[in-house]
Amino acid sequence: MLPPLIVFLMVHLPAGAAHTEVWQHPEVFAVRRSSTKLNCTFTKTLQQLKPSLTWMKEQQRGGEVQVYPSELPLEQARVQVDAAFFQSRQDAGLILEDLRVGDSGVYHCCITVLQDGEETQYRGRGTRLIVTATEYDSLIACCPLGVLIAALLVLHFMIYQQYLQYRNLGTQRGRSSQEKRMRLPNIYFDFMDILSAF
Structure with missing residues (x-):
């Protein structure tokens, strides 16, 4: 059972306050073929509710696509989350390997918990990933x-x-x-x- 203060805040806070439960860095820069981590942390209150994690990426033409857990076998090796950190440190960071320029975009960290028999999702405000080509790529492509x-x-x-x-x-x-x-x-x-x- 949740403490009365937590219940009061969940009922009376506006919908936009859900962002205060999940934090993301606004922007990350990386170069092609490197690896990077999109940091995401969430409150201990959510951790106590046995959360599940998904990462969504905004599409240029509107809508979103799920990048974690990945539904594409070839992408599963490139997209990882440290399960131990997620369970013990409220660290839901997404690790992206072998980056491509096409990986650039806005990623949202989504924490889903079960409350009163219903699923509630808390989303971060998003992290914009910018992947740039290396100097070698620029020379070849010039x-x-x-x-x-x-x-x-x-x-x-x-x-x-x-x-x-x-x-x-x-x-x-x-x-x-x-x-x-x-x-x-x-x-x-x-x-x-x-x-x-x-």
Whole structure:
């Protein structure tokens, strides 16, 4: 049975006061492929009511999608909650691993308890997660230039391999007088010159 003061507050506090039972950090920044934790704590009063936990994410087109417990097998390994901390420390933090830019969004921590035979849900105000690309991602994505450089490197390697094969073949078979008069043009790429042209 709940203490009279708790019952009085639950009855007389406005609906928006439910946020005072669950606390979240307003904003978290992280980089792609890293891990982060969206902190969420709740009152000991709720802990005594044997709560259950869900995490919801706002969708850009409206509505929400449940991210914990995840209904997708592939996502279960990326989304975790420390069950021991949840039971003993009122810590409902959500651990997200191998972050993607698409993970950015607003996440709500939802604590559900059973009161008088009815389920009551307490929600945090939400944490906005912002996942950014790394400098390496930016270099590759900046463009056609990154793709061009990679293609030139591959081309240079292929031509050099062909040159080595030609030279070895001539050495092994011996060169005819005509072959001796042939000279393979020097193949040289200065990538700094190529880059300076852009």
